[in-house]
Amino acid sequence: MQPLMIPEVGHYALVIALLMAMVQAVMPLAGVATRRPLWMAYARPMAAGQLLFVLIAYVCLTASYLLDDFSVANVANNSNSLLPWYYKASAVWGNHEGSVLLWSLMLAGWGYFAARFSSELPRDVVARVIGVMGLVSVGFLLFILITSNPFERLLPNIPSDGADLNPLLQDVGLIIHPPMLYMGYVGFSVVFAFAIAALLGGRLDAAWARWARPWTNLAWAFLTVGIALGSWWAYYELGWGGWWFWDPVENASLLPWLSGTALIHSLAVTEKRGSFKSWTLLLAITTFSLSLLGTFLVRSGVLTSVHAFANDPSRGLFILVLLGITVGLSLLVFALRAPRVSHQVGFNWLSRDALLLINNIMLVIITVTVLMGTVYPLILDAMDLGKISVGPPYFNALFVPLTLIMCLFMGLGPVARWKQTDTRLLVRRLWVAAVGALVLGMLLPLIFAEHWNVRVAIGLIAALWIVLPMLRDLFDKTRHAASFGAGLKKLSLAYWGMQLGHLGVAVTIVGVAVVSNYSIERNVRMGPGDSAQVAGYTFTMMELVERRGPNFLADRAVIEVQRGDSQRRFTMTPEKRLYIARGMPMTQVALRPGLFRDLYVAMGEDLGEGNWAMRVQYKPFVRWLWLGALLMATGGVLAVADKRYRRMATARDPERVASDTNQREATA
Structure with missing residues (x-):
């Protein structure tokens, strides 16, 4: 050929x-x-x-x-x-x-x-x-x-x-970030198709939920990794040291992740208890619709962003029509057919069912909050009603408190029982965790920095409130086994997936709280022989060298870093590159990563006479952001590997028959 x-x-x-x-x-x-x-x-x-x-x-x-x-x-x-x-x-x-x-x-x-x-x-x-x-x-x-x-x-x-x-x-981030993100976006099409199939067929039972859950978890895991990789790429590639800027295109990936998280929990209730059926179907439709909305935002030309691709209005109109047809027809089918698949299953308001419902409602409120902040400026602009900018102050003022409220109910969920939970039992199981979270959360900020920060303390209390009840639940599930190891072996992969997913949320909260409040940044003028002090580290520029890459020319600064009076030293080499074909300058940051802190150096503008503007940053616990995301994604994959989901239910599946019988009895 x-x-x-x-x-x-x-x-x-x-x-x-x-x-x-x-x-x-x-x-x-x-x-x-x-x-x-x-x-x-x-x-x-x-x-x-x-x-x-x-x-x-x-x-x-x-x-x-x-x-x-x-x-x-x-x-x-x-x-x-x-x-x-x-x-x-x-x-x-x-x-x-x-x-x-x-x-x-x-x-x-x-x-x-x-x-x-x-x-x-x-x-x-x-x-x-x-x-x-x-x-x-x-x-x-x-x-x-x-x-x-x-x-x-x-x-x-x-x-x-x-x-x-x-x-x-x-950059290596481009090689792996978009495929992971797209796998998550597109994976929700399977769950969407299952939802429409259930509506058309009038059949939604425990077997249906068991079919749909692995696809949902897998798509959600891919999307989680994709978002984390995008955050990581923005952190080290754009040169400003940030990890989330509430950019509309960043929000476009967050929206289906939030509704997908709600869908995962709703599917669990539908499988276990036969309730939330209509809610589950609506979340499946919403999650895929938000994936299509993200496609529209990135490819329509309505946004100016480093993440956006297209600026052709005809393409945006085509995707908008496709989005309208998909959402309109699926909601029409839902309105006409949902009554055929839904029925009421009773539960007490102090139960795992109720706590999952409350968390789902909180996730939906957060999703709507982010959606309005992302789309509202575009609607105003399209209607010639003026231009406004909705940035981090809006999102942080609403997103953070709503997330903290959700964390309160997340801590209660693992130890609560389905259908009904005794109040005294819940208090007996959780009072130690509540006191421990409060005391440790108030004391630990003094370890990270010289000054105490209330926002860090609140973040740590929320994270510990998620983790400590999980440990109590693990203890309760293994204490009657012949040995601790034997008790662990009896726990299903789906259970470990849930634990890892919630642990990932806690780890991410710690990373966000600490790095957002204890980061240190200095913008300095440096030439060969100049030094700067940041967070107890001494950064000394040793020399400036030039090098040629495969398609760029670069000025490289060789910086020696020393911590306090220690004799240990290491070298960091940030670059300022000029790409030959486009004539476009780029910053290549230097990172010294660590589990508890990153050192970050980026070259700015050439100030002449061998001097450069340099941005030197100390970023504590920033890696925990992405570690938490990886834990969440791993939890999703573990849940998919559970043997229950490798055994699809058929019409004669005794488990499905038993589940359906239980549902009918609960309804009665």
């Missing part, structure tokens, strides 16, 4: 994928409606075929990048012959067209695996789920072919070299 034909192969593969997605969308749903098993059987092969041809298209675009085919507009605008091969491969999704293609590839992949691992589900359920996912695929493949074709040519005027990838994106 001649290299010049590769883009055409990719383009036609997308067309074939679109046709297969149309068949996947129409035939299975029509087969269910007309009760034709042969039509329903189209679901799995069409899902596999769509994945195959989208994968071919993606491979063709990647090959065009690696072969420096600058006749392809996408390659010419986002790559360069000097770009290292690994950045060429990641540049495929470092732009609007390629990122939407990656999105479609992942959507096809999730659809294939949903079909592949649903062999024990009833045929009509599989047909509905895969059919709905086919409908979503049709929308995105049409979006690519009509407005965002990544294979457009620059013929006959082929440039001799490309414009290069944005230097901000020439």
Whole structure:
């Protein structure tokens, strides 16, 4: 095959994928409606075929990048012959067209695996789920072919070299952050499809929740890692040392994470107790809708952000129409069919059911708060009612107190019982944890710094209030076993997943509280021989050197760091780079990471005569932000690995029958 034909192969593969997605969308749903098993059987092969041809298209675009085919507009605008091969491969999704293609590839992949691992589900359920996912695929493949074709040519005027990838994106963070984020976004399409299938079929029971929970947890885990990687990338790549700026595009990823967290807990109640059914369905629809909203914000051109890709209004209009159709039709189906799948299951207001409901309500309130702060300025601007900026003061003033209230109920949840909990039992189990959290939370800030900070104390009390009741619950579950080890072995992976997830929340709260209040920053003028003191460390610039990278020139400062009077020294080397193709300067920060603190040095502007503006920062516990996120994601994966979710319920599954019987008895 001649290299010049590769883009055409990719383009036609997308067309074939679109046709297969149309068949996947129409035939299975029509087969269910007309009760034709042969039509329903189209679901799995069409899902596999769509994945195959989208994968071919993606491979063709990647090959065009690696072969420096600058006749392809996408390659010419986002790559360069000097770009290292690994950045060429990641540049495929470092732009609007390629990122939407990656999105479609992942959507096809999730659809294939949903079909592949649903062999024990009833045929009509599989047909509905895969059919709905086919409908979503049709929308995105049409979006690519009509407005965002990544294979457009620059013929006959082929440039001799490309414009290069944005230097901000020439980083390992870009290689792993967008795929993880998209896997989370797109993964919620499976849960959305399960919700629509349940509404269309009028069937939502414990078995349905057991089918949907692994997909929800897995998508949520991917999204958690993706958000954490984005925060990490912003921290070290942008040169200002921040980890969250409440940027609208950052918020776009946070919104489905918040509603997805509520969905995970709601599904647990639906499986265990048969309640919250309508609430669970609505959260599934909302979570995927917020994922689509994030796509609109990033790719519509309504935002100016380092994270945003597109600035073409026609693309934004297409996504807005797709979002409107998806949300409108799914809410219409919900309004018409939800009464058929819902029923009341009683519980006392002091029970795990009630506490999970309250936490869900708090998560929804937080989601709405972030959504309003993100979208309201855009609505005003679109209606020519003026421009306003909603920034950190608004979000911090509302997000933080709401999160603290939620933490109060999180501490109660693990030791509460389903349906009803005795008040005296709850007090007896938790009074030690409450006193311990209060005392330790008040004392520990004195260890981190010379001065006591009330905000740090409140954050630590909240984190400890989450962790200490978990330890009490672990003690209660293992104390009657023959040995502590034997008791631990009896606990399910889903239980450990829950514990790790809540521990991750506590660790993140500690990181946020400490780094937000005890960070130290100095902006200094430094030349060779100059020193600066920050948090007991002495930073001395030893020399300035020049170096050449594969596609950039750099001024590097060699800085020796010494702590107090210690004889131990180490070197940090921040850089100021100039990328040749774009002529764009970039800051490459120097980090000395640690579990309890980071040292952070970034070069600013050249002040002349060998002097540079330098930003030197001491960031205590900043790593706990991302450690907490990894613990949460690990908890989600552990829950997926639980053996209950590897054993899909069938119509004759005795567990499902027993669960349904319990639900009917509870309703009665």
